[in-house]
Amino acid sequence: MNEYDTEKMLEVLRLENYALTESQAEADLIILNTCSIREKAENKVYSELGRLRKLKSANPNLKIGVGGCVAQQEGEAIIRRATNVDFVFGTDNLFELPKMLNKVQKGEKIIITKRHARQKVRNFIPDYTFQQTQRFGVKAHLAITKGCNNHCSFCVVPTTRGVEVSREPENIITEARRLISAGTREICLLGQNVNSYKANGVDFVELLQRLDKLENLKRLRFISPHPKDFHAELSDAFVNLPSLCEQMHLPLQSGSDRILRRMRRWYTMETFYEKVGLLRDRLPEATISTDLIVGFPGETEEEFEMTMEAVRKIRFDLIYSFKYSARPGTRAAEYPEHLTEDEKSRRHKILLETQEKIVLEKNLALVGSTQEVLIEGKHHRKNNTTTGRTRGYHPVAVKNSKTKAGDLLMVRITGALPNSLEADAISTSPVIN
Numbered sequence: 001m002n003e004y005d006t007e008k009m010l011e012v013l014r015l016e017n018y019a020l021t022e023s024q025a026e027a028d029l030i031i032l033n034t035c036s037i038r039e040k041a042e043n044k045v046y047s048e049l050g051r052l053r054k055l056k057s058a059n060p061n062l063k064i065g066v067g068g069c070v071a072q073q074e075g076e077a078i079i080r081r082a083t084n085v086d087f088v089f090g091t092d093n094l095f096e097l098p099k100m101l102n103k104v105q106k107g108e109k110i111i112i113t114k115r116h117a118r119q120k121v122r123n124f125i126p127d128y129t130f131q132q133t134q135r136f137g138v139k140a141h142l143a144i145t146k147g148c149n150n151h152c153s154f155c156v157v158p159t160t161r162g163v164e165v166s167r168e169p170e171n172i173i174t175e176a177r178r179l180i181s182a183g184t185r186e187i188c189l190l191g192q193n194v195n196s197y198k199a200n201g202v203d204f205v206e207l208l209q210r211l212d213k214l215e216n217l218k219r220l221r222f223i224s225p226h227p228k229d230f231h232a233e234l235s236d237a238f239v240n241l242p243s244l245c246e247q248m249h250l251p252l253q254s255g256s257d258r259i260l261r262r263m264r265r266w267y268t269m270e271t272f273y274e275k276v277g278l279l280r281d282r283l284p285e286a287t288i289s290t291d292l293i294v295g296f297p298g299e300t301e302e303e304f305e306m307t308m309e310a311v312r313k314i315r316f317d318l319i320y321s322f323k324y325s326a327r328p329g330t331r332a333a334e335y336p337e338h339l340t341e342d343e344k345s346r347r348h349k350i351l352l353e354t355q356e357k358i359v360l361e362k363n364l365a366l367v368g369s370t371q372e373v374l375i376e377g378k379h380h381r382k383n384n385t386t387t388g389r390t391r392g393y394h395p396v397a398v399k400n401s402k403t404k405a406g407d408l409l410m411v412r413i414t415g416a417l418p419n420s421l422e423a424d425a426i427s428t429s430p431v432i433n
């Protein structure tokens with residue numbers, strides 16, 4: 001979501017005649033777009049601001065701004081702690097950058113973290129005619145909702161991003177069309193609870209159906225769905241919509257029902273297994289990824305073992321795992337029995353080692369199979385090699401291929417590494433541009 005917001009900021013600034021520089025030393029304006037999901041991300045902001053102090057003494061014209069979730073959360077406190085900061089703006093305020101910069105250029109210090117009315121946020125694009133907003137080109141993100149109404153006990157997002165608002169379907173389609181005409185072949189829809197999307201009577205599945213019809217959109221994905229809103233109709237969409245990749249992110253967080261209750265996740269392991277079944281019964285080859293938190297307050301050794309059991313049973317294709325981090329204003333931060341950093345690290349290491357083995361086994365099982373790959377660019381080390389991803393989201397290095405970014409081709413998998421696959425292009429298959 002932050003990457004997506006950064007692209008929007010770049011577009012707003014481009015229309016104000018700003019251009020990107022290659023190096024920070026040349027910049028007259030530096031904006032940090034911040035994340036506060038875990039404490040580590042938040043700490044980075046202050047160390048980065050400390051580093052920027054030198055640049056400011058070398059270039060007195062340099063203006064420094066802080067946006068994103070830390071800005072929303074901390075507001076004025078940022079300027080008190082880092083006096084070199086000129087302006088701070090919240091997650092609803094990035095379209096006010098031109099107005100802010102006008103004042104900042106006159107020497108004012110600005111702090112704007114005001115939430116906007118639902119309707120304004122709902123239409124947060126039309127004020128600007130976005131052209132090619134994303135630098136990634138072939139693959140692009142597209143936010144369809146913002147905010148979250150769930151209040152999981154560990155999570156700061158509902159505070160920093162506000163209540164859930166779905167964008168008008170027409171705006172989403174317009175933005176998708178613009179991306180496609182600028183060369184995007186794969187769109188990943190974004191939202192904190194992407195599958196609870198609903199606007200103007202259009203629900204998530206209907207939105208997927210509408211996007212699937214867009215000509216030249218080869219692939220559609222979405223992140224992050226909440227398991228509570230994953231149902232049979234959505235699993236059918238994976239079968240029925242040609243562009244929807246057979247890959248699903250389904251964040252589990254913990255394998256223990258007691259911890260899930262304390263996390264306020266509103267599903268049990270039994271219902272989670274049912275949801276996994278909904279997809280695997282229809283599409284056994286579909287890949288499933290997840291998010292897991294280890295060391296939630298009060299998590300016993302047995303409860304951690306339940307998470308490990310879920311990992312071994314479900315055999316996720318990809319795991320994003322995190323050590324629990326207490327966030328200001330969240331319920332879990334007030335819970336007793338916080339685990340030590342050492343204990344959280346020990347559990348995290350066990351989880352990572354087990355998952356590494358599972359991924360390697362799963363990658364080895366793909367050797368010899370035929371896969372569709374969307375090429376994203378040249379390999380950063382190997383000559384005559386391009387890289388891309390399968391529909392299942394496996395990273396693949398395609399050897400001796402004359403293909404370029406945006407090409408969609410069939411490959412044969414020839415090798416498996418812990419985190420990626422190697423492949424040869426199948427020359428007889430059509431290469432679609």
Ligand code: SAH
Pocket residue numbers: 037038154155156157191192193224225226251253291292293322323324325326327
């Ligand atoms: N809306 C998504 C999650 C967005 S945050 C969902 O509900 O799944 C991305 C991930 O960060 C979460 O799934 C969770 O695993 C992790 N996370 C969030 N808050 C955290 C915290 N306080 N400590 C550790 N990990 C956290």
Ligand code: SF4
Pocket residue numbers: 148149150151152155156157158192193226
């Ligand atoms: Fe955070 Fe996701 Fe829970 Fe919302 S659903 S509170 S974003 S973890």
